[in-house]
Amino acid sequence: MPTIKDVAREAGVSIATVSYVLNNKQAAVSAPTRRHVIEAAERIGYRPNVTARNLRSSQTRLIGYAWYDAPGNEAPSGRLNSVLEWFTFYLARAAEQAGYHLLTFTYPIGEPEPTYHELIRTGRVDAFVLAGTVADDARVQFLIEQGFPFVSFGRSNPEWQFPWVDTDGKEGVQQAVNYLVGLGHRRIAMLGWPEHSLTGNFRLAGYLEALTQAGMPVNPNYIWRGDHTVQAGRDAVEWFCRLPASEQPTAIVAVSDLMAIGLMQEAARRGLDVGRRLSVIGFDDVPMTEFLRPALTTIQQPIPEIGEALISMLETVLNKQEADVANLLIPPRLVIRDSCAPPLD
Amino acid sequence: MPTIKDVAREAGVSIATVSYVLNNKQAAVSAPTRRHVIEAAERIGYRPNVTARNLRSSQTRLIGYAWYDAPGNEAPSGRLNSVLEWFTFYLARAAEQAGYHLLTFTYPIGEPEPTYHELIRTGRVDAFVLAGTVADDARVQFLIEQGFPFVSFGRSNPEWQFPWVDTDGKEGVQQAVNYLVGLGHRRIAMLGWPEHSLTGNFRLAGYLEALTQAGMPVNPNYIWRGDHTVQAGRDAVEWFCRLPASEQPTAIVAVSDLMAIGLMQEAARRGLDVGRRLSVIGFDDVPMTEFLRPALTTIQQPIPEIGEALISMLETVLNKQEADVANLLIPPRLVIRDSCAPPLD
């Protein structure tokens, strides 16, 4: 590989001049010299060595990103959060446009700190992007403690000050419930996540808010909590079907597409015609949803925007000494397909 | 961050000695000195700076991996190849165990070379891992041309010599067909990919081979080709249903789970009881498959092994001057679930 010395020799100037020209730093380089340098660089196909540049400027232009965060994600059956997978593409692309690359890594479940710490101490990365943060997230806590730059896709404890971007799950579910109310539904149920789930609680809050705004009472029987699995969706249907016929919900909003799929499966199995007799709305717009029968109406996360927002936020964090913490809540979009209809009765 | 100088000062030795001890290179360091150095390093929490080390040893310990390779992969509807997504986890982990990290990047569809070239010329990575290679793959061709180290998950043109690991798709489909034959099926169809698909052709070869070995004739009507979409699966059912009733297949092997899902959907819509009246086998063992009704019998790719094999192959490529090209075909495994039964008639 040609080095800066080769360019200098080729152009008949010093390496400093080459550096000036190629970095557009010092304006005071004569036009002819500049041209010679550029042509020489072009001629011998010179590109600055990233490692050397990094060493000199004590940075890496690498952003650490751990792909797998939730327990159980290793087996195929656990690998169902396609949203995060889709997310990485946009994150990587946004990073590249900002002159960074993603360094993706893994860590043992439940013990993130050593891995993050090692990456920091060896100067491997300039910053981290977190995803799938939870309440009391150990990574957030650790990175705040270390004072190491990071941004997060997802919130954590409200008392922790750190830069994050998140989907406004509350707003999303509100849209969904409003849509169902507009369709004429009065018995609307919510399939949520366990109470410790931050994200689940935001989404549930949207459900409650929308009902309140519509002047509808909250029926505790209409809130069923389960894990992020297909089975939880099936269980929910079983639960709702146990209610007296006149009390059974005519529409269900699920906190995730995966659970909505379980909902649809079990409803179909029981002869409940989803999209007619029962309306279902998911959350995420996971790839599969549009191929379901009926195609699932769902709340689409603004994944590309989130990726871009995170990187732009990270640039701010990285450039400013004074990191005034910014947060960004991006409203999702209700994608209306075929799984909802006005109630039959 | 403490540097090697700090350790030297703390231990009262020179930086050379510190380096010797920490790299276990020169045996000739007295035991007490060695101990002092190790303790000093421990005490001040020293870890060698990766960038400096890399510059000195002209390597990066970074493996470039482009996540998104196939056209149409950007939109959620295109992002359906969860196998590749699952794969990355194991690839990243194997890389880490070998002392490397994955640098993930993206490139404009149809124009990979400039991105790969830039990564090479700037000395960003030591090697690449390719995935989703196709016939006449531009990346393979380019990297061979450049003589830059890489390994590939997937084959390409047979006349090109390069290190790859692949699932033995032929063997996998043979297993599937043998299983169906054992169940008593005589009218077995295959849902394949278009003719230009290398992977598709390997899998189809398994179908043909198995039929031949079972002494069964090949009925051209039993081979339907389509894209890697759910819709292709639906179309296939339509096609097979157009055949005279006595000729209609009692079992179908699909070249991918996604297409098998389309198969199942359309069959169900037509009242064809999958798992009883019609047997279906997929390929990949994508996450969703076990939650389908009936749970899909499918050919599971040995993803973790492939990731590990690739990294171990890459280490060979990276360490040997003389890169004698190795290839590895790993047999997949038939995962029997509920979508197959003996034929009814």
Next chain:
DNA sequence: TTGTAAGCGTTATCAC
């Protein structure tokens, strides 16, 4: 306007 040279944090060659 351009060149000299220091220095980023290592590793490794050579003295001693």
Next chain:
DNA sequence: GTGATAACGCTTACAA
């Protein structure tokens, strides 16, 4: 056994 020191390829302060 251990310590100076050169070198990796670059950026940048300072000198010319």
